[in-house]
Amino acid sequence: MSDLILSDHDEQIITAISRGDARACGRLISRAESDDESVVSILQALYMRGGNTPIIGITGPPGAGKSTLTDQLIERWRARGERIAVLAVDPSSPFSGGAILGDRVRMNRHNVDTGVFIRSMSARSRLGGLAAATGDTLTILDAMGFARILIETVGVGQNELEIMRHAHSVVILQTPGAGDVVQSVKAGLLEIGDVFAVNKADLPAADKVVTTLREAVAFRHDAHNPDDWQPPIVKTQSVEGTGVDELLAAIENHLQHQQQHPAQRMRRLRDQARARLLDLVSEGLRRRYASSAERQDNFEQQLDALLERRSDPHAAAWRVLGKI
Numbered sequence: 001m002s003d004l005i006l007s008d009h010d011e012q013i014i015t016a017i018s019r020g021d022a023r024a025c026g027r028l029i030s031r032a033e034s035d036d037e038s039v040v041s042i043l044q045a046l047y048m049r050g051g052n053t054p055i056i057g058i059t060g061p062p063g064a065g066k067s068t069l070t071d072q073l074i075e076r077w078r079a080r081g082e083r084i085a086v087l088a089v090d091p092s093s094p095f096s097g098g099a100i101l102g103d104r105v106r107m108n109r110h111n112v113d114t115g116v117f118i119r120s121m122s123a124r125s126r127l128g129g130l131a132a133a134t135g136d137t138l139t140i141l142d143a144m145g146f147a148r149i150l151i152e153t154v155g156v157g158q159n160e161l162e163i164m165r166h167a168h169s170v171v172i173l174q175t176p177g178a179g180d181v182v183q184s185v186k187a188g189l190l191e192i193g194d195v196f197a198v199n200k201a202d203l204p205a206a207d208k209v210v211t212t213l214r215e216a217v218a219f220r221h222d223a224h225n226p227d228d229w230q231p232p233i234v235k236t237q238s239v240e241g242t243g244v245d246e247l248l249a250a251i252e253n254h255l256q257h258q259q260q261h262p263a264q265r266m267r268r269l270r271d272q273a274r275a276r277l278l279d280l281v282s283e284g285l286r287r288r289y290a291s292s293a294e295r296q297d298n299f300e301q302q303l304d305a306l307l308e309r310r311s312d313p314h315a316a317a318w319r320v321l322g323k324i
């Protein structure tokens, strides 16, 4: 974009980020989270050079073993000498900035490793919503030159579906815990999964979960289209690390499949870009009109009408909107 104006200081930050400077990265994410307007031009510049790092999302119910599994995946990527970023998003947690406590303990050995960047975000990370904050953080991480970016998020509601919209490959984690599969069907998780992992394979009911999942996922696959990706189901035991190599292979296969099917890949990227753009547009509209609504000359009159029960909130809102 030709109208992008960057100060020398902005340029320095961009250079530091493209060199993979973890400290500069952490600082920039914090600035983006605090809705600092001055980072927008940096984010713009980074976005326009980005799109090079595969993003892998892992979601599943609380306690399914996402962090334990993430830890195992990191270990394997590190063994190949690859630099990895992990973004742990917990929509239900009030904490942000540092790592989510349990995860920090679990991924502790990676904290001293400069090849691993771990960051966590929570519902309070930004006013504009977690999905927008995740998008900006991923723009920054993408520019850092990591081999892979992993997003771990708790599968508790609509939020993680939005977060998963940023991933090129989505891993859905299930466990033999009662009702997990049913819950996931309800939450629409089965539709967004590219790879399924049944973790805690040491527990007796694991095979039953695999069977249930296989049936649930089968209807999604178009048997007439040989190019259609068939989501694999992998059994893991993430404390011991059993099945993690297979899971890693399944993820890498899916990423490769995307590369080999550019039309499918572009469709996915376009859907994701569409959702991100619409998010920002509606957020912009909300901010703009919410602030001007109160300044409308009929606003206080509408409040009076509400209090005196001459009007109702719906009608009052329409009247205020009509004046904007």
Ligand SMILES: Nc1nc2c(ncn2[C@@H]2O[C@H](COP(=O)(O)OP(=O)(O)O)[C@@H](O)[C@H]2O)c(=O)[nH]1
Pocket: 060, 061, 062, 063, 064, 065, 066, 067, 068, 069, 102, 199, 200, 201, 202, 203, 236, 237, 238, 239, 240
């Ligand atoms: N039995 C068993 N326990 C596991 C397995 N994977 C993780 N856990 C345990 O499940 C608990 C929750 O794991 P965690 O990774 O924090 O789950 P998260 O909430 O999905 O991130 C921990 O106590 C883990 O040790 C597994 O494969 N088998």
Ligand SMILES: [Mg+2]
Pocket: 066, 067, 068, 103
């Ligand atoms: Mg966790």
